Amino acid sequence: MITENLGLAHQLARRFLHRGEPLDDLVQVASVALVKSVDRFDESRGVDFAAFATRTIIGELKRHFRDKGWAVRASRRVQELYLELGHATSTLVQQLGRSPTVAELAQATGSSEEAVLEAIEAGQGYRAASIDAAENEDDPLSARMGERDAHFDSVEDRALLAPVLDMLPPRERSILRMRFVQGLTQSEIAVTIGVSQMHVSRLLAASLEQLRQHIGQESPE
Amino acid sequence: MIGEPEAVGTETLGDGDRVVLTFPARGDLVVLARLVASAISARVGFDIEELEDLRLAVGELCLLALQGSDARHGDLQLEFTISGEALDISCTLGGAAPQSGSRDEDRNAADELSEQILYALVDEHGREQEDGSVRAWLRKRRKGPLA
Numbered sequence: 546m547i548t549e550n551l552g553l554a555h556q557l558a559r560r561f562l563h564r565g566e567p568l569d570d571l572v573q574v575a576s577v578a579l580v581k582s583v584d585r586f587d588e589s590r591g592v593d594f595a596a597f598a599t600r601t602i603i604g605e606l607k608r609h610f611r612d613k614g615w616a617v618r619a620s621r622r623v624q625e626l627y628l629e630l631g632h633a634t635s636t637l638v639q640q641l642g643r644s645p646t647v648a649e650l651a652q653a654t655g656s657s658e659e660a661v662l663e664a665i666e667a668g669q670g671y672r673a674a675s676i677d678a679a680e681n682e683d684d685p686l687s688a689r690m691g692e693r694d695a696h697f698d699s700v701e702d703r704a705l706l707a708p709v710l711d712m713l714p715p716r717e718r719s720i721l722r723m724r725f726v727q728g729l730t731q732s733e734i735a736v737t738i739g740v741s742q743m744h745v746s747r748l749l750a751a752s753l754e755q756l757r758q759h760i761g762q763e764s765p766e
Numbered sequence: 767m768i769g770e771p772e773a774v775g776t777e778t779l780g781d782g783d784r785v786v787l788t789f790p791a792r793g794d795l796v797v798l799a800r801l802v803a804s805a806i807s808a809r810v811g812f813d814i815e816e817l818e819d820l821r822l823a824v825g826e827l828c829l830l831a832l833q834g835s836d837a838r839h840g841d842l843q844l845e846f847t848i849s850g851e852a853l854d855i856s857c858t859l860g861g862a863a864p865q866s867g868s869r870d871e872d873r874n875a876a877d878e879l880s881e882q883i884l885y886a887l888v889d890e891h892g893r894e895q896e897d898g899s900v901r902a903w904l905r906k907r908r909k910g911p912l913a
Contacts, residue, residue, distance in 0.1 A: 553879070599882035600882070604886065607815070616814045616815055659801065663804065666805060
């Protein structure tokens, strides 16, 4: 009975891959659970053995992750990958002269594309402040990750931009035009004007803050 | 060092909300279903273990809907419905004709495995076939009330 169902144990173990545990360990947990299933199986109950074993094996696999504090580690792993993506993005932008694709980030960090997407998504859920706090103040992670110009991307905001652009120095004005009028990414702007994407991010943030304050002063209550 | 994360943006979907995702019925795109399932699970307040169960279950749901049909020209439509006590997910394969002939043993075994996995991960599940569409569904209740 055990030999016949080893394939089942293997298949179920594979369903739990990508959670940071090696397949061999998972197969071992599943195989031990299979042996337990045989011991506990009561034919007189009229239940199919494979169905009974599947439940037991999945239960044991879940317990395995629970016992190892997986939920805590999973959350930390996502944060770590998010941080790693920041470094990888920066490196790849330098190497490629453009923003990397998800596939390139996955390759650079040794993760699956799905894991990268998840980390990016989950990363939005953590306040940038807590990430920046752990970093060098002159080189905040959010500046490197920063392809988004938060709170200034709505149509309404952009409509307000045009009349106040003139108050900025020519270089900053030109960067804002490239970003919001021509639609270039921060990386593309960086290549065009010969500075790092990080620097573009900082200049944009400072200019936008300046404009935001100006618009705020001009705006009626 | 990473600062303690502040969980934000959770529980932003609540009773009566519905999310629909449609994509070409291809195995390599099931990743879309899993990603949406985890985003929704997080937003209705499931914990990370329940979220992982749902990711796994949604993959099996898609497999169940895909098996037994010629899905080359079909679409998979996933519908996530949030109610006060549970998250309901249904997966419908539309526009694909059921494959003619008897289903082979391998496919039956695969179906069976998916069903057994769903049995272990969610509270209720099922599959129906009507008018050329295959619909597989599941219900996962939360330990506490939903947001």
